[in-house]
Amino acid sequence: MTDLTAKRSNFISNSVNTVVTVLANLETLRTLRREATVLDYAKTLTDGDFIGANQHLTKANLVAAFGSIDAIIALLEASNNAHYKNLYQLKG
16 A cells, blocks of 8 residues: 555545534433433523533533524534434544
8 A cells, every 4th residue: 555545544434433423422412411401500500510521511502502502403413414424424
């Protein structure tokens, strides 16, 4: 195998591994979203809950981040899940 072929093969492997990680993280985020909904964190979390390593954040930061995640998931699900299908095809 030539150096260029090996480099391209590594690129493909890294792409696939990254997609697998993204899909797994999206599932984790969906689980966290369900937990937040069930426990009504939108109403019950306060800025005082952000302590330790999270003390630089606020409830508004977290709510905004989840809004962005919801938008990403909506995009992936658009057009009959076309974008999800593209990612899962790489996953195999």
